[in-house]
Amino acid sequence: MKKLMSVAVAMMVGLSVTACSNSPKGDGTVATVNGQKITVSEYETTLALYKQSVEAMYGKNVWDTEVEKGVKYRDKFKENILDQMINVEVVYEQAKKDNLLPTKEEVDKKYNELKKNIDSDKEYKKDMEKIGANDEFLRTQQEQDLAVQNYKEHFDKTIKISDEEMKKYYEDHKKDYYKDEVKASHILVSTQDKNGKPLSDEKKKEAKKKAEDLLKRAKSGEEFSELAKENSDDPGSAAQGGDLGYFSKGMMVPEFEKAAFNLKPGEISDIVESSFGYHIIKVTDKVNEQTPYNDVKDSIKTILLNEKFTEQVTKLTKEAKIEKNKDVLDKIKI
Structure with missing residues (x-):
């Protein structure tokens, strides 16, 4: 609200x-x-x-x-x-x-x-x-x-803003300047049609089978970015090899977020299902640090x-x- x-x-x-x-x-x-x-x-x-x-x-x-x-x-x-x-x-x-x-x-x-x-x-x-x-x-x-x-x-x-005022604000809002971010790429096999409507059960089974095959290829060592470019149904990230950049908690759907934040850099998830479809997630970096006062x-x-x-x-x-x-x-x- x-x-x-x-x-x-x-x-x-x-x-x-x-x-x-x-x-x-x-x-x-x-x-x-x-x-x-x-x-x-x-x-x-x-x-x-x-x-x-x-x-x-x-x-x-x-x-x-x-x-x-x-x-x-x-x-x-x-x-x-x-x-x-x-x-x-x-x-x-x-x-x-x-x-x-x-x-x-x-x-x-x-x-x-x-x-x-x-x-x-x-x-x-x-x-x-x-x-x-x-x-x-x-x-x-x-x-x-x-x-x-x-x-x-x-x-x-x-209006003059003193350094003391700024430091006090920083201390009072320190949690707002704490970075807890993940950098990840993903491959999406969509379970929606072009109009955003859910696929039939049969088509959904086909989509899951495709995701499972892609997961095997990714975990066997195939280049993740190339798999994403050729197979991902997410037009926003596919061209970048599935790269989603850095994101913090609350920016992604819950299922995706939970899986991504539980992975270590270099790890690839199992299949993660969301309302968009089946995701295969690869975490490439994690940031967990307090941003210094001088930077903000x-x-x-x-x-x-x-x-x-x-x-x-x-x-x-x-x-x-x-x-x-x-x-x-x-x-x-x-």
């Missing part, structure tokens, strides 16, 4: 979320931020933009998933998107006070690049028009996105800066005068 919930919250930097406008467009107001309006049309268009991404990842039935007792994902999604639009407007206002707004030329450049990308894809352009992402919406989006980026960059330059201190600094930025946005939002129009919000459907 945590992963599902996070999809509803756009990152402050990197993903644009259109917030407020002085124009009277739209048939109502969903919220005001220090007197600035977030109109129904702006809100609905933003919802529609992110709705496409959510459905692409989780399917169209995701909206009725219960994420909290008595709360469906659709309602939490609506709430989170509006809160994010409010946050963007609050940061935009602060950027304006601090003389950090982008120039017209900068906005024009980013807007023209976006328009060029949209115009080059007819289907995408049609989708954007369908949800109401017109030129005004897109331009406002780019302007506010640049303003937020400017404010974040300025914030990062002015730059990433820790970025984490701490982002945490402080989030605290700053929360502070600015608490200080702002915000009014939500619940009656209007309740009528908006996903």
Whole structure:
């Protein structure tokens, strides 16, 4: 559920979320931020933009998933998107006070690049028009996105993160910097057809027989990478001789993970069955070590800066005068 919930919250930097406008467009107001309006049309268009991404990842039935007792994902999604639009407007206002707004030329450049990308894809352009992402919406989006980026960059330059803070974070999160990884290759004999449907019992028996024959050849000393290139049904790794690179726990299906982490470098597994089919796994390396502080201190600094930025946005939002129009919000459907 945590992963599902996070999809509803756009990152402050990197993903644009259109917030407020002085124009009277739209048939109502969903919220005001220090007197600035977030109109129904702006809100609905933003919802529609992110709705496409959510459905692409989780399917169209995701909206009725219960994420909290008595709360469906659709309602939490609506709430989170509006809160994010409010946050963007609050940061935009602060950027304006601090003389950090982008120039017209900068906005024009980013807007023209976006328009060029949209115009080059007819289907995408049609989708954007369908949800109401017109030129005004897109331009406002780019302007506010640049303003937020400017404010974040300025914030990062002015906030000092001490070495003591970074070392404390490292000690408090030491387990996050412990490497427990396996480097492995595999040969997959699939038990699914091209449409992802399970094979018949007879075809599955044939697949297992093929896997057993390949296992004998691999354990008798034939080159594993060549066997994978010629026989593996995993298109993502077959061309690389079955090489999957390094992976940690939680990245592979349970059956595959258990077998791989129980092997020593150079060992080949027996046949491992998963929902994808029959796997033959060869472990080529294992890493089990604590990553030194000096190797991760730059990433820790970025984490701490982002945490402080989030605290700053929360502070600015608490200080702002915000009014939500619940009656209007309740009528908006996903």
